[in-house]
Amino acid sequence: SNLLQSYGWGEVQGRAGWATHRLAVPTASGVLPVTALVGATGIPGTTRVYVPRGPVCGPDDQASFAAAEAALLRLAHRCRALTLEVEVPWGSDEVGGDHDFSTWTPARARQPLATVVVDLAPRPEQILASFHAKTRYNVKLAERRGVVVAGRLPWTSCWAV
Incomplete structure (x- = not known):
């Protein structure tokens, strides 16, 4: 399962103002858990589902x-959503079968499309040079604008998220 579909991530987003909806979608192969986030749009009485x-x-x-998709469309209707944004965990080149995406509108991704693993053993200057x-x-640019990365908490505190 993807971190962004986890219970913990839903809790983090809940603290950031999103309403977390955890759907249990029945399928032929069992129950498919889907985490959907519902947030404000700025237009009274409407939301967006992500x-x-x-x-x-x-x-x-x-x-x-x-x-x-059907369960998410029902949720979007119930929540009076103007948009339903679904960032599938796979690229469009991986999609097989006959699913009709013709009614979907491509949008800019909110999350990074890939994960980069960086070896932290070298000195910071060597890492940056790579x-x-x-x-x-x-x-x-981030340094010039005052962004500071400080590791003051033990790693175990990250697992609580």
């Missing part, structure tokens, strides 16, 4: 995805 990196089913599992030029630029 599904980060979900539903967590295979790109070829058309039946499960269709069941999740980054792409644009990444180095953005790190330096």
